[in-house]
Amino acid sequence: MSKMDNLRAMREAKYAEAQKRSASAPSRPAARPPVAPPAPAAKGAAAPAASPSGVSPAEGDTATDELCGHRNMSGRTCTREQGHAAKSHRYS
Numbered sequence: 001m002s003k004m005d006n007l008r009a010m011r012e013a014k015y016a017e018a019q020k021r022s023a024s025a026p027s028r029p030a031a032r033p034p035v036a037p038p039a040p041a042a043k044g045a046a047a048p049a050a051s052p053s054g055v056s057p058a059e060g061d062t063a064t065d066e067l068c069g070h071r072n073m074s075g076r077t078c079t080r081e082q083g084h085a086a087k088s089h090r091y092s
Contacts, residue, residue, distance in 0.1 A: 068078040068089065076091035 066082040068080045068082055068084055070078040070089050072078075072089070072091050078089035079092050080086060080090050
């Protein structure tokens, strides 16, 4: 047998074993169900309370906000906020 014949035989043996294994295994869903988007805030929701410093939590201090934390190849981390919409990262 040539090298190509050996490779073909191994490929066919793997395929046959995979077919046998999939036939005996319980069926699973083909894809994960989609994740529902977060629910929008209710129309009648109260405005967030102001903090003692007089600054609303939405304006919050950038030091207290969570950062993205994405790391590039050189080990620098992204300084943008968590879940930023920008496609690029800012590293420092």
